Amino acid sequence: MxxxxxxxxxxxxxxxxxxxxxxxxxxxxxxxxxxxxxxxTRTPTLSCILCVTIALVILLSTVVLGIICTYKYYHLAQTRRDLFTCTILYDEYDISEHNRWRLQLEEDVEIRLDDDVELINVPVPEFEGGDAANIIHDFNQSLTAYHDLALDRCYIIELNRTIILPPHNLWELLAKMELGTYLPQTYIIREEMEVTEQIVNVHQLGSFIRHLCSGKKTYKLKRKSVQRIIDKRDVKNCHRIRHLANIFVVEASICEKE
Structure with missing residues (x-):
């Protein structure tokens, strides 16, 4: 200094x-x-570069996933409708004869979410497997109505909530099937029912069932059993109606008293 x-x-x-x-x-x-x-003038280390790269990849993946989810949500919301046309392939077995058949089921479904009702139309099957029918699952009335088009008769039974999907769940299932993101299982559940008595007044069964069955002979059904079809069916005086109301095909086997 x-x-x-x-x-x-x-x-x-x-x-x-x-x-x-x-x-x-x-x-x-x-x-x-x-x-x-x-x-x-410190030079970035390899670990710092690696951390930044991983963070960018995670951020980019999150953005892409968010875009995909948002697109699917809005696409489904914009195309949301209550009418579906379904074609289902399913298998039927006969263990005693070691046979297996691949059958096809077609149906039109209308879902009334506000009314908690499912309206199903099953046209005449191309192959043996059931009758053409109109079906109503009314969750408000807790009733199911079958209109057998071949006999022009109505059958009423208590709604089986254990195997019939509620309207919102059925809507989601059919929407996934339509988008190709889910395919139903191919086995059959059979409800065996027996005709018990004739119903004279259908007006007390709710507006949807009244509209379906008014002017037709209408009968009450009693459920006898529910089982998966794997064996050869017994020969009875029965009419069978098959439809998709879950991830499997449901067969209503309507039989006269023995």
């Missing part, structure tokens, strides 16, 4: 002692005293 002293300002009063003269000192750092701080 170099110290420079300047003499007192000219014109200073003479009575001041020389030692008391004002002095102005300026300190100038020597060249050896100057410290140079280098600018930050």
């Amino acid at each position: 170099v110290k420079i002293s300047l003499p007192a300002t000219l014109g200073q009063k003479p009575e001041k002692a020389e030692g008391e003269a004002d002095k102005t000192e300026v300190l100038i750092p020597a060249a050896d005293d100057v410290q140079v701080v280098p600018a930050g």
Whole structure:
């Protein structure tokens, strides 16, 4: 460090002692005293680069997944409707004869979510397997009505909620089938029912069933059993109606009293 002293300002009063003269000192750092701080030039490490890359990949994947989910939601909402046409392939077995048949079922389904009702139309099957029918599952009335088109008769029975999907669940199932994201299982559940008595007044059964069965002979049914069809069926005086109301095909086997 170099110290420079300047003499007192000219014109200073003479009575001041020389030692008391004002002095102005300026300190100038020597060249050896100057410290140079280098600018930050730290090179990113491989681990930092890897962490940033992983974070970007996760962020990009989240954005893409969000776009896909949003598209599917709005696409399904915009194309939402209550009418479906279904074609289902299913298998029927006969263990005693070691036979297996691949059958096809077609049906039109209308779902009334606000009314909690399912309206199903089964046309005449191309192959043996059931009669053409109109079917109503009324969850408000807790009733199922079958209109056998060949006999022009109505049959009423208590709704079996254990195997018949509610309207909202059935709507979701049919929507997934239509989009090709789900295919139903191919076995059959059979409900064996027996005709018990004739119903004279159908007006108390709700507006949907009344509209379906008004002016037709209408009978009450009693459920005898529910089972999966794997054996050869017994020969009885029965009429069979098959439809899809779950992930499997349901067969209503309507039999006269023995």
